[in-house]
Amino acid sequence: MSVSSLQVAILGASGYTGGDAIRLLACHPNVTLMALIAQRHAGEAVEDVWPHLGATDLPDMVTPEQVDWEHVDAVVCGLPHGTFQAMSTDLPDHVKIIDMSADFRLRDKEVYAHWYGQPHAAPDMQEQAVYGLTEFYRNDIAVARLVACPGCYPTAVLLALLPLVSERCITPEDLIIDAKSGVSGAGRGLKQQNLFSEIAEAMHPYNVGSHRSVSEIEQELSRAGGVPVMVNFTPHLVPLNRGELVTVYARLGQGQTADDARRILSTRYEAEPFVNVLEAGHTPATRQVRGSNLCQIGVFADRLPERVIIVAAIDNLVKGSSGQAVQNLNLMFGFDETTGLEQKPLFP
Amino acid sequence: MSVSSLQVAILGASGYTGGDAIRLLACHPNVTLMALIAQRHAGEAVEDVWPHLGATDLPDMVTPEQVDWEHVDAVVCGLPHGTFQAMSTDLPDHVKIIDMSADFRLRDKEVYAHWYGQPHAAPDMQEQAVYGLTEFYRNDIAVARLVACPGCYPTAVLLALLPLVSERCITPEDLIIDAKSGVSGAGRGLKQQNLFSEIAEAMHPYNVGSHRSVSEIEQELSRAGGVPVMVNFTPHLVPLNRGELVTVYARLGQGQTADDARRILSTRYEAEPFVNVLEAGHTPATRQVRGSNLCQIGVFADRLPERVIIVAAIDNLVKGSSGQAVQNLNLMFGFDETTGLEQKPLFP
């Protein structure tokens, strides 16, 4: 790696989003992974935590205290929600932060306290945070110090809906979002519900009516729509590792059609390297984006008059997390936005 | 098996629904499987078609012509849609018919022609057919000659919605039904889309806006509601064998609540052996019904005011097909309705 490489640290290097960030950045031509931070695994080699990365030349796991922060240009954070806030204020000012957790996604501290059950621990940092939905906050991200990457569900939902709400193609009332996710989104924590035998050959909804993703979705749709938006969001757990699919049932605006919706989305994302609006008759599927930073969006006429169905598929760990983080990092440091994200979806 | 056993033939004995009917009826104390009919497999032993049934004492596969229909009391039919109609008129009058295909489910021949793309081939038989949703047509089924078992999706949807529509707890407008199914529902036919590698570690919607299950659902909801009902029905394919989950987003009737909806369903199904309305806070899951004839229903308040979410889970091959067929057979021949259907769900 060249001397002029960007020096990047990963915080939360033993979780699935942290691990996927390592996987992507280990191949990034402009980045050196100079510190992999995982408190409980400090001293362990990468292959002990991530045997799939064993053949890679990477440093051992360390504690945050062991990091030479003076030489860190950027930190990508994949800590559990609520963990990074307190710690964030200790980082030297020159360190740019790309946070994949939920800690800085919500602008309104009261909304944060409501959904996360505790006051925000770093309100000043929150002021500086930019919501890291790359396709919508590109200019802000490029100059930000702290970018709060959206959750995986909000990423798919917002890419599908923001242009339609902005252009009044759909009404912001009665938005019904039925979401399905693979299991890696639940993280690497030890919970009975995440055991193989509990999930394989099975499916079920969870957190019906109370999933925290609602807060981000409503924050951004309200801003786009110019009115307070309230949505139904119902996630389901599906027996696969990577993949997230959202099926949105929406009411069309006055005089609008499904074709109008598709056209608006196609136009909006025409130049976007990672958002792919499918032609009529084609259907998004998670296998078509697996392992890649792509988001596929499809639009379908509903049998019910004046309604439309919008479907979006992403890989929850890539576009829904580490890939989007790398995309933002590229933007923040002036690299081509697609650097390190070129690989095609892995199918089958 | 006793001399007085009911003599049952299976038509379509090489498909998944036929195979599952064999599995269940091979253990039914009042039934003798006297003919397994599978045109293309005639002459083969059961274990060649269904190796999991090889340790069972069952007759070889035969053609319809080889069957001694004089001694058949009942036929359970699992043929592909459109195949049984023409053949149905050839069966002797004394043979009672439990059809698991879609051939006789739609009362209106024009609706049938619309959805299945061809005129009905046995309109006279259709006149006699009873829709085999056991919990709602018990009296008619008990005396019917021909019972048309509902499709797997309509079974789950109608069990969840019929009482609510009848009692005006939900309005029949804007019913949005997001359905997810395991793969066995697609049958044993050779299609690329059903190959393991196309489906494993993947999910996607299919037949968006045009799935034939809509026709049955609307037929029955319209009858229950007393008005023509039109629904959104969007199925998704999920990588598991057995299991079907429907998540319905409905508008509550005037002054109704989610608790009202749960109470109506609980009361309606209190005495039903196979419909289990969960208490508040419990969530239906396909693993909780796998391999059994159970339908689990859960009711959830929506964040959106005046709306409710109803979730139902079944095993598509059992309650959604062969189990419901056995339940109807029991009813038609005076056996206890649960005979042969006692086994508990298989988890994990």
Added chain:
Amino acid sequence: MSVSSLQVAILGASGYTGGDAIRLLACHPNVTLMALIAQRHAGEAVEDVWPHLGATDLPDMVTPEQVDWEHVDAVVCGLPHGTFQAMSTDLPDHVKIIDMSADFRLRDKEVYAHWYGQPHAAPDMQEQAVYGLTEFYRNDIAVARLVACPGCYPTAVLLALLPLVSERCITPEDLIIDAKSGVSGAGRGLKQQNLFSEIAEAMHPYNVGSHRSVSEIEQELSRAGGVPVMVNFTPHLVPLNRGELVTVYARLGQGQTADDARRILSTRYEAEPFVNVLEAGHTPATRQVRGSNLCQIGVFADRLPERVIIVAAIDNLVKGSSGQAVQNLNLMFGFDETTGLEQKPLFP
């Protein structure tokens, strides 16, 4: 349930083997499940621990102290290895014990201490224990107080090999046993390695050269062969819930052939309800035994001269654990051995 029902308690009612024993015994016509013992879940309803059994009329979970042992006829134990020994001596003498753990499987206490890393805690109980491989210890089991059911791997291996070793059809040297198991065999404990995302779309060997199943296999093969037998046993983890497959590579005895081996096994198991020796050209598969108490065995000629391949498939939770326990319970209390075990394999 009749007043004369056998009163059965389940110890370890919250683990997978305990749960599967509940599933089977809840349908057993001669059994009343009078106590479900799960220390950490005492006070919880069955549906809170096992939502798939929620529609069943079963008692709440209790501690061992809460059980009225005077009225318990038999206890089926599914505790983690090493847990039951100390407790076993406290049970009243009239209580018959069917233990699914490894605590009493090894006759030689030193062998036990070697493989389990601690001295046996109830050596006197061990003296009375009968090894519960039903097909080989039927007479002893029928009169035993304490039956130690074999592990799931040993069950499949021993059913495949014991008759061949006894009759010198294969030599007991250089036995190579390549085993593959679904994940439910690893139990419901919280370990990272059992998380869905660690296992799905993956496979690997584990405990190479050091799996405890070796001790039971060698104990029984040595007895059958009349000489100390040492085997290679290499287990692999495969992404499915239920199913165990062992592929044994053996050297044929002087003048023996694969056909001889098949004939010996067929003859030996001709009258056995749960062991199914396949004809030449048919292949065992876990899908063909899933959810049932069946063991399928197939014999194949090897390309290598004077060698043979024997393959056995079981459902690790049924024939490999709870089903075999029920089979033994039937034997100990004079019920037909197949009672409660009649259900056919669940496929797909």
Added chain:
Amino acid sequence: MSVSSLQVAILGASGYTGGDAIRLLACHPNVTLMALIAQRHAGEAVEDVWPHLGATDLPDMVTPEQVDWEHVDAVVCGLPHGTFQAMSTDLPDHVKIIDMSADFRLRDKEVYAHWYGQPHAAPDMQEQAVYGLTEFYRNDIAVARLVACPGCYPTAVLLALLPLVSERCITPEDLIIDAKSGVSGAGRGLKQQNLFSEIAEAMHPYNVGSHRSVSEIEQELSRAGGVPVMVNFTPHLVPLNRGELVTVYARLGQGQTADDARRILSTRYEAEPFVNVLEAGHTPATRQVRGSNLCQIGVFADRLPERVIIVAAIDNLVKGSSGQAVQNLNLMFGFDETTGLEQKPLFP
């Protein structure tokens, strides 16, 4: 893509190995995919055959006749076995061929005829073919016109065994190879046995004693060992898409140990970018190579004296097929051997 790009055609562009070659080569910096040949799909867009490649700028499918062969530098062939031979002689001499099928892997035409049931259709071409196991035929491949890439099973087996046989660390007698594969190795053809519902939640051996991979394995081991080698090779089908694991049970040579075996392999592959010999105590797993061109090898002492266990894991579609093809293409055209193959394994 630069004007000086290598012009590559894919033959069999609609099969899984062809599709995976497209996936990899679409990102290869020195390659232009100028023709995707799929007879039955000619005229279709890439996204109709491979929706996961829809966002890529690639040409439509064509017939072989539609290709401007004058401008083709290399063809990567993923046709079904037996299909390419006849066609191979029609290709202009300047076109270099990387064949992923079995058509040119066997040097001895009689061995070919024996295993493939028909005489070789292009014996002259066979004379020129080089066996494409990169790590062992690097010099020949670099100057070859026709490279016959090994099958997926032989790739893993030979990487694990060749150095050990060559150096007499293991004896070539009684080699027992228990292999397990994901389902993509079975191809995209329509066979009942490849349907999702036949495979999910299941496993079984297949082609016991008669799998064609034996022929390649024996050809290469015999050459390395200098004596005719005969092996047991028993493949099993496991419910995952990508991944192949071989567990080899071998007898150690005089005075050799498992540690010797590991040392020999480590030394042999020290400079190899894609072969990773694990340290003692580490275990190969398919999840650790998924989606990458890596082969992981582990060596384990056997309980049985004088024996050793060698385990190798690859992604059957990458190192076992398209990745190895790209590696060979790089070698044949003077690119760095790792070009286009840098991506890390995808886990989870």
